[in-house]
Amino acid sequence: MFSKVLISDDLGSINQGVGTVLEGLGITDVTQVQYCDDAYLKVKNAYQKAEPYHLLITDLSFKTDHRSQTYASGEALVKQLKQEYPELKIIVYSVEDRLQRVRTLIQTHKANAYVCKGRQGLNELKAAIQSVYHDNIYISPQIEQALRPSTDLEIRDYDIVLLKQLSKGLSQEEISKFLKHHEISPSSLSSVEKHLNKLRVQFKAKNAIHLVAIVKDLGLI
Amino acid sequence: MFSKVLISDDLGSINQGVGTVLEGLGITDVTQVQYCDDAYLKVKNAYQKAEPYHLLITDLSFKTDHRSQTYASGEALVKQLKQEYPELKIIVYSVEDRLQRVRTLIQTHKANAYVCKGRQGLNELKAAIQSVYHDNIYISPQIEQALRPSTDLEIRDYDIVLLKQLSKGLSQEEISKFLKHHEISPSSLSSVEKHLNKLRVQFKAKNAIHLVAIVKDLGLI
DNA sequence: AATTACCTTACGGTTTTCCTTAATCGGAAA
DNA sequence: TTTCCGATTAAGGAAAACCGTAAGGTAATT
Numbered sequence: 001m002f003s004k005v006l007i008s009d010d011l012g013s014i015n016q017g018v019g020t021v022l023e024g025l026g027i028t029d030v031t032q033v034q035y036c037d038d039a040y041l042k043v044k045n046a047y048q049k050a051e052p053y054h055l056l057i058t059d060l061s062f063k064t065d066h067r068s069q070t071y072a073s074g075e076a077l078v079k080q081l082k083q084e085y086p087e088l089k090i091i092v093y094s095v096e097d098r099l100q101r102v103r104t105l106i107q108t109h110k111a112n113a114y115v116c117k118g119r120q121g122l123n124e125l126k127a128a129i130q131s132v133y134h135d136n137i138y139i140s141p142q143i144e145q146a147l148r149p150s151t152d153l154e155i156r157d158y159d160i161v162l163l164k165q166l167s168k169g170l171s172q173e174e175i176s177k178f179l180k181h182h183e184i185s186p187s188s189l190s191s192v193e194k195h196l197n198k199l200r201v202q203f204k205a206k207n208a209i210h211l212v213a214i215v216k217d218l219g220l221i
Numbered sequence: 222m223f224s225k226v227l228i229s230d231d232l233g234s235i236n237q238g239v240g241t242v243l244e245g246l247g248i249t250d251v252t253q254v255q256y257c258d259d260a261y262l263k264v265k266n267a268y269q270k271a272e273p274y275h276l277l278i279t280d281l282s283f284k285t286d287h288r289s290q291t292y293a294s295g296e297a298l299v300k301q302l303k304q305e306y307p308e309l310k311i312i313v314y315s316v317e318d319r320l321q322r323v324r325t326l327i328q329t330h331k332a333n334a335y336v337c338k339g340r341q342g343l344n345e346l347k348a349a350i351q352s353v354y355h356d357n358i359y360i361s362p363q364i365e366q367a368l369r370p371s372t373d374l375e376i377r378d379y380d381i382v383l384l385k386q387l388s389k390g391l392s393q394e395e396i397s398k399f400l401k402h403h404e405i406s407p408s409s410l411s412s413v414e415k416h417l418n419k420l421r422v423q424f425k426a427k428n429a430i431h432l433v434a435i436v437k438d439l440g441l442i
Numbered sequence: 443a444a445t446t447a448c449c450t451t452a453c454g455g456t457t458t459t460c461c462t463t464a465a466t467c468g469g470a471a472a
Numbered sequence: 473t474t475t476c477c478g479a480t481t482a483a484g485g486a487a488a489a490c491c492g493t494a495a496g497g498t499a500a501t502t
Binding site for chain 3: 473474475476477478479480481482483484485486487488489490491492493494495496497498499500501502
């Protein structure tokens with residue numbers, strides 16, 4: 001089993017149960033930090049001292065305060081750490097249950113597990129630690145479907161750009177200009193119209209307003 | 222100081238620090254529940270046995286699961302309890318920091334304190350318990366402005382209805398019909414236009430799409 | 443009762459979005 | 473190369489949103 005574990009969570013103290021779970025698994029060397037930057041530094045230092053952490057359990061959302069941070073979110077932290085130290089196991093432990101976020105973290109950033117904080121969170125966390133220890137991916141049951149290709153809506157980065165600008169109040173013509181200015185293709189007004197139209201159909205939205213409301217709820221933007 | 226306290230939070234265990242804080246204040250009779258309905262029943266039973274709780278500390282968002290609940294959120298719980306037992310002190314302890322939510326809870330539902338979960342959350346919680354014990358209202362500093370009238374944007378229920386329907390994809394004409402059907406006044410297309418226009422100016426939104434994106438971020442809808 | 447202020451409603455003109463049809467371009471297959 | 477197909481671009485009209493103005497109602501004040 002893992003012996004050296006780092007926990008990153010901005011709330012003031014370890015959830016009592018998390019400590020109990022780790023204890024129950026015989027893990028005693030546990031460090032906790034409240035900032036993503038601290039987590040990054042701890043991992044880096046431990047590696048340099050040849051006493052690396054075996055597992056990182058991190059939250060996603062960190063409140064911002066006076067301390068300016070290089071890594072503002074758990075997502076940025078995971079991305080960076082997995083680039084530098086691919087062998088470090090990472091479990092994301094968050095209340096966030098929006099599918100797109102989970103998909104990005106697992107598929108793009110290569111996190112090893114995604115556990116939803118909730119009533120069953122501790123049980124799932126325990127299962128996740130054991131799974132990850134045996135080189136398996138663990139996803140909370142309630143969001144496991146997020147990874148199945150059947151749910152794949154094939155939303156591209158391009159669509160996200162469109163939706164982002166749309167939600168910022170740009171007219172379709174302004175979006176077209178924005179794309180030309182940033183040399184993103186396709187950029188014609190017609191293409192913007194066409195793509196947004198496709199997205200409307202895909203999300204069963206009545207109009208652009210409805211569309212933005214839906215994708216905001218889904219956490220896509 | 223309070224002696225009998227109920228904590229309502231759907232995560233599996235009391236945050237270690239919350240226990241420590243209560244202990245530090247000499248509060249030993251602490252009960253914890255994971256469902257809003259359980260919280261309601263506990264309070265009701267305790268009252269009937271003439272051994273009422275003095276203080277309730279509750280979260281706002283509860284994950285839904287197989288158990289169907291009468292009170293789906295902390296907000297509904299607070300509303301109901303304050304109607305039946307106005308003398309019961311209630312502290313809301315949540316990550317939620319959107320101003321409108323805070324305002325509603327304090328001003329409409331008469332919660333006694335609102336503490337943001339965060340790095341300073343435990344210190345603030347301690348201060349809140351002491352404040353509330355002395356019949357004062359406590360609000361976390363970072364959101365105290367929410368209650369100041371200067372920030373008052375005078376958003377009425379009527380505006381919320383408009384924004385809700387707008388975000389559901391109804392055209393302004395459809396919203397007008399919706400209002401007539403529900404006998405909400407004013408209901409003319411012109412009035413809908415005018416009110417939405419006022420909201421756009423108020424929120425510095427470029428258009429209706431932008432407006433919906435903004436109020437969604439603010440948590441108004 | 444009259445004045446005032448405010449809100450609701452109505453209407454016209456302009457802009458933007460929505461939707462369809464058609465032309466054009468570029469790559470893959472025949 | 474030619475053909476075909478999908479994607480991009482273009483253009484037009486209908487619908488809706490946007491914006492100012494004006495008329496009608498209502499309630500509070502004087």
